[in-house]
Amino acid sequence: MKRFEGRLRFEMLAINCALIVAFMHSGTASRCVDHACSPPMGNLASGRTLTTVSGCCGNGSHHSPCPTPLHPCPDHLHPPAHMVDDPFQHPNTWWASGVGTDQVEEVRLDLETRFCLTHVVLLFHSPRPAAMAMERSQDFGRTWETLKLFAQNCSLAFGFPDDTSQHGSRCTSRYSSAKPCSRGEVIFRTLGPGGLVDPYSPEGISQLTLTNLRLRLLKAQTCPLSVAPSTTSSSIGLFKPPADLNLPLLPPPQPSSEAPASAPFAIYTLLARGTCLCHGHAEHCLPHRGGQDTLKDMVAGRCVCTHHTAGEHCERCGPLYNDQSWKPANGSSGEPHPCHKCECHDHAESCHFSKRVWLSLEGTSGGVCDDCQHNTAGRRCQRCRHGYHRQPAMPLNSPHICTRCWCDPLGSLPAISGEEGRWCHPRSGQCHCRPGVGGTGCNHCLPGYWGFGGEGCKPCACPQNCDPHTGLCLDSYANNQVLNIPMGGKITAMDHALTTEGEPVWSKQLAVSALHYTGKCSCKERKLRSVSDLCKTKYAYVIKASVLSAHDKGSHAEVQVKVCKVLRSGQVPLSQGTHSIYPLSWTSRGCTCPILNPGVEYLLAGPEEVETERLLVTMQSVVVPWTPQLGTHISEGLRQGCPEHPLQTHNRAI
Ligand SMILES: *[C@@H]1O[C@H](CO)[C@@H](O)[C@H](O)[C@H]1NC(C)=O
Ligand SMILES: *[C@@H]1O[C@H](CO)[C@@H](O)[C@H](O)[C@H]1NC(C)=O
Numbered sequence: 316m317k318r319f320e321g322r323l324r325f326e327m328l329a330i331n332c333a334l335i336v337a338f339m340h341s342g343t344a345s346r347c348v349d350h351a352c353s354p355p356m357g358n359l360a361s362g363r364t365l366t367t368v369s370g371c372c373g374n375g376s377h378h379s380p381c382p383t384p385l386h387p388c389p390d391h392l393h394p395p396a397h398m399v400d401d402p403f404q405h406p407n408t409w410w411a412s413g414v415g416t417d418q419v420e421e422v423r424l425d426l427e428t429r430f431c432l433t434h435v436v437l438l439f440h441s442p443r444p445a446a447m448a449m450e451r452s453q454d455f456g457r458t459w460e461t462l463k464l465f466a467q468n469c470s471l472a473f474g475f476p477d478d479t480s481q482h483g484s485r486c487t488s489r490y491s492s493a494k495p496c497s498r499g500e501v502i503f504r505t506l507g508p509g510g511l512v513d514p515y516s517p518e519g520i521s522q523l524t525l526t527n528l529r530l531r532l533l534k535a536q537t538c539p540l541s542v543a544p545s546t547t548s549s550s551i552g553l554f555k556p557p558a559d560l561n562l563p564l565l566p567p568p569q570p571s572s573e574a575p576a577s578a579p580f581a582i583y584t585l586l587a588r589g590t591c592l593c594h595g596h597a598e599h600c601l602p603h604r605g606g607q608d609t610l611k612d613m614v615a616g617r618c619v620c621t622h623h624t625a626g627e628h629c630e631r632c633g634p635l636y637n638d639q640s641w642k643p644a645n646g647s648s649g650e651p652h653p654c655h656k657c658e659c660h661d662h663a664e665s666c667h668f669s670k671r672v673w674l675s676l677e678g679t680s681g682g683v684c685d686d687c688q689h690n691t692a693g694r695r696c697q698r699c700r701h702g703y704h705r706q707p708a709m710p711l712n713s714p715h716i717c718t719r720c721w722c723d724p725l726g727s728l729p730a731i732s733g734e735e736g737r738w739c740h741p742r743s744g745q746c747h748c749r750p751g752v753g754g755t756g757c758n759h760c761l762p763g764y765w766g767f768g769g770e771g772c773k774p775c776a777c778p779q780n781c782d783p784h785t786g787l788c789l790d791s792y793a794n795n796q797v798l799n800i801p802m803g804g805k806i807t808a809m810d811h812a813l814t815t816e817g818e819p820v821w822s823k824q825l826a827v828s829a830l831h832y833t834g835k836c837s838c839k840e841r842k843l844r845s846v847s848d849l850c851k852t853k854y855a856y857v858i859k860a861s862v863l864s865a866h867d868k869g870s871h872a873e874v875q876v877k878v879c880k881v882l883r884s885g886q887v888p889l890s891q892g893t894h895s896i897y898p899l900s901w902t903s904r905g906c907t908c909p910i911l912n913p914g915v916e917y918l919l920a921g922p923e924e925v926e927t928e929r930l931l932v933t934m935q936s937v938v939v940p941w942t943p944q945l946g947t948h949i950s951e952g953l954r955q956g957c958p959e960h961p962l963q964t965h966n967r968a969i
């Protein structure tokens with residue numbers, strides 16, 4: 316007997332060692348940091364109810380009658396729970412099947428969720444079964460699959476070869492001998508001998524996981540009376556277990572004072588060693604929800620996930636961590652394969668992984684934020700949704716980053732069909748104005764226009780400006796309502812000027828002409844190479860002028876220049892003195908291109924708008940600082956004569 320125990324101990328040590336290799340990179344505390352990790356192993360049967368078909372005065376669906384003279388039961392009860400009690404504290408307790416029932420006996424362990432099973436060890440009180448099937452279910456008992464078959468003659472009992480002769484066969488004769496008559500063991504390893512499969516790989520998972528374990532005890536056998544128990548095996552005692560490994564083993568041998576079992580099947584201990592299924596992303600588990608109160612040594616089934624994973628088995632990424640697809644850890648290399656956070660700028664609580672985005676970004680990021688809050692939109696909640704615009708001063712993750720467009724319903728154009736509300740530029744907040752209307756919110760007429768209403772504003776029928784309400788021509792420039800923003804003018808002064816006139820207060824951003832902040836603009840400079848350039852491009856006007864001041868009109872700019880020399884003019888009358896020119900490229904950043912710096916003298920050449928008598932400055936205009944040399948050059952060139960050209964008109968396009 317003693318030598319049997321020694322062999323059993325060795326078997327279990329061997330299993331434990333194999334598992335230590337298989338789960339080499341998992342286990343101990345805090346291993347999850349930058350590493351694959353796994354919860355501790357335990358007996359999956361501990362603390363759970365084992366069901367059996369019959370029981371001797373115990374718990375089973377078919378109880379045999381309790382002690383009668385014909386069917387004597389042992390003096391005490393042998394319920395299934397005795398198979399999973401502590402084998403050290405209760406070494407001599409066992410489960411016994413009913414006596415004399417014809418049914419196939421079975422022992423079944425139903426788990427509340429999926430677990431990993433690494434090996435099963437049975438220690439029999441009765442002689443081991445002559446035929447037995449070990450089965451698992453991975454779908455809570457709907458379908459079953461054979462893990463291993465046990466028989467003394469495999470081909471006879473099951474029609475399979477014996478794995479002692481054919482490696483890897485699903486049947487074995489190793490654990491079916493009638494000897495020893497008691498304390499014979501049955502051992503099964505899920506991963507097979509030398510199974511160094513990565514336990515987190517799909518292959519490992521398919522081999523290791525189960526929801527139910529079932530032992531079908533198909534055929535009992537009796538103890539061969541002629542053989543004394545102590546002279547049984549021939550292969551025992553060859554190995555001694557290493558003394559320094561204190562692994563949970565079965566109890567030390569007991570003096571064989573037990574009477575031979577009267578039940579056909581009797582089991583001291585069922586050890587279903589395994590752990591909760593966490594794919595390498597957890598080192599602790601909690602009881603499955605709705606599960607019974609956990610006993611101290613019960614293996615719980617709900618993972619406490621790390622590596623930003625989530626789910627009962629850490630089988631998916633956390634809500635905001637789907638920038639890459641979920642992966643199990645690598646049990647071979649120990650790489651944790653954590654989930655990666657999506658950048659949603661604090662405007663979303665979850666994101667999902669998109670294969671399409673992942674491919675389009677060449678495998679750098681695939682997260683798409685869900686349900687962007689705070690009026691944001693976009694894959695990363697990085698822009699404002701329709702009808703809102705950005706507050707440039709605020710950080711991107713501010714909940715107030717997006718402000719509703721304020722667009723005058725009269726002065727602005729309706730939104731693009733299908734979209735609600737008025738639209739404005741998502742960055743500048745500039746609304747889409749009707750013709751002749753200006754201002755960020757399209758709430759007043761542009762200079763030179765009047766009669767603000769549902770059709771926009773009408774052009775003044777005067778050379779200068781007209782009353783914005785009546786359309787009456789104003790006598791002189793001095794009388795008009797256009798605000799003159801002095802260079803370097805104070806914003807406070809501006810605000811004051813505006814409010815006293817009862818005008819809507821413009822946003823600070825627009826109140827400051829871009830011409831003060833040319834640093835904001837990057838304009839492509841246009842070089843004048845020769846005088847013939849001026850001829851070729853057929854500019855309506857060519858003048859020498861110095862910039863006096865810039866006027867910010869909200870949606871466009873007006874620049875006052877002092878004309879010093881008229882080198883060429885078109886239909887708009889030009890003379891020396893003050894004129895307005897109109898840069899067309901009033902961008903959403905509040906810039907004009909080309910840049911006109913106040914106080915600087917320029918050679919200016921550009922088109923004109925005949926109907927409104929405006930001199931325009933476009934991207935094609937020539938704006939070069941004036942030098943006497945350039946002056947001489949141009950004057951001579953023009954005097955020698957450009958070929959006559961038809962004057963062209965340019966339509967304003969705002
Ligand atoms: C049988 O099991 C039930 C619940 O599992 C328990 O309440 C009952 O006491 C058991 N009976 C015996 C005889 O062990
Ligand atoms: C198993 O049974 C078959 C058929 O009865 C027989 O031919 C074979 O020799 C047996 N094998 C062993 C190892 O007893």
Ligand SMILES: *[C@@H]1O[C@H](CO)[C@@H](O)[C@H](O)[C@H]1NC(C)=O
Binds near residue numbers: 516645646647648649
């Ligand atoms: C895990 O790591 C090993 C060793 O680095 C490597 O060979 C194997 O391909 C990895 N497995 C996966 C699924 O990445």
